[in-house]
Amino acid sequence: MTLRRRGDGTSSRVSLRPGGRRWAVATPMAVNAIASGVSASTTLLVAWGVSAAEFGRFTLVLSIALIVTVGMVMSLHFVMYQELPRSRPEEHRALITTALLSTLVLGTALALAGVLAAPLLTALLGVDPRTLCLALALALSMAVNHLTESFLRGRRKYGLTSGLKIVIAFVYLGVSAYCLLVLDIRNVDGYLLALIGTNLLFALVSAVGFRIDPRSWSRSLARSLYRHGAYLTVLGGLSAVIFGVDVIFLNHWASQTEVGVYSIYNNFPKRLLGVVFADGIGLVLLPTLAVTDTSTALRRIGRLSPAVFAAAALLSLAASAVFFLLLRDEYPYSFGLMALAALGIGVHTVFNLYSAALSMDGVRGARALIAAQAAATPLVLACQAALIAWQGLVGGLVAFILCNLVLIAAVVVVSARVYRPGAEAPSVRRPEVRR
Helix, strand or coil: CEEEECCCCCEEEECCCHHHHHHHHHHHHHHHHHHHHHHHHHHHHHHHHCCHHHHHHHHHHHHHHHHHHHHHHCCHHHHHHHHHHHCCHHHHHHHHHHHHHHHHHHHHHHHHHHHHCHHHHHHHHCCCHHHHHHHHHHHHHHHHHHHHHHHHHHCCCHHHHHHHHHHHHHHHHHHHHHHHHHCCCCCCHHHHHHHHHHHHHHHHHHHHHCCCCHHHCCHHHHHHHHHHHHHHHHHHHHHHHHHHHHHHHHHHHCCHHHHHHHHHHHHHHHHHHHHHHHHHHHHHHHHHHCCCCHHHHHHHHHHHHHHHHHHHHHHHHHHHHHHHHHCCCCCCCCHHHHHHHHHHHHHHHHHHHHHHHHHCCHHHHHHHHHHHHHHHHHHHHHHHHHHHHHHHHHHHHHHHHHHHHHHHHHHHHHHHHHCCCCCCCCCCCCCCCCC
């Protein structure tokens, strides 16, 4: 045991035994993995309870919301992952308050602007006004959810984060089960409203892990946060379009039923593994990468890529083989489609690891990732549009594999140049936000 000095001058006891550190990390990761499983069960419950066409609409709303969320949160959650671990405890309140209040104002303004521009947006996206409004509301709830979760993780409150995540996951499961089994609701609007509500509930209860003082809001700090997050926002926008426009393409060139089937084969395992990555491994990985030499991290990822690809692909294939047995006949049981989806998930997981390492390197890493994605985006979008227009569901699955391979190749080429031996690199990772 040893004494650790707090920011207020008092001391607290902290265990330095290796076993204690391992349990402090492993337990939240296990709890978050369970929470991810509960969330996955809820999605399957919704897919089972409604028609494939309705579930396609659920997926379409979520895909639009994920794109809009980028403009609402402006990557401030990633900035918090970087800056809170690097900052002194007495600086946390101003960082958190400024980020949260700024996001609430900007997110609300964008949601209102989206409602006012509904005639144009509905025609552009091929959706009705109700679907658009649900997507905007979901985007705002997700922006606040992402940001408040980053406050907890940035302050290394892993146990609290995992506890809240699993409670909220069970709340969403319970509400969805009640809507389906008791109220017999076969329209996805109720489940989307439940998702919005649980996102906001997490944001509300997470406040037990940080302090907000409106008087500490700073205009200059807000400018600095947004300036620092600008590169990550461009990056987030590119990623949201690259990995979200496939559903919009399918909605345009295929039926909404096919969108629902595609979502179960590709989007569902992709988001499940994404949640496991963010809520499990990423619980500790992102703050750790924020203070780790990026060149070293990239070399390790390169060595681990084959194993990561195989593990993710096999996990996706095994999960698909099981949960497709639970669904109705509207979702065809096809090992060929499962294999295509598993290959895509494996490659996508490797790309996510490279992205995480570069994103946590601040401005330099963000620039490198933006350059790689910007160079690959025209080819990726053309590939998606051509294959989906030609082969629909199967084309979308094949395009997902090819697009992730193109993105990984672009990232490897650009990062090899940016992080080449002899390139200038800081010896100590310091805060990049001006206070």
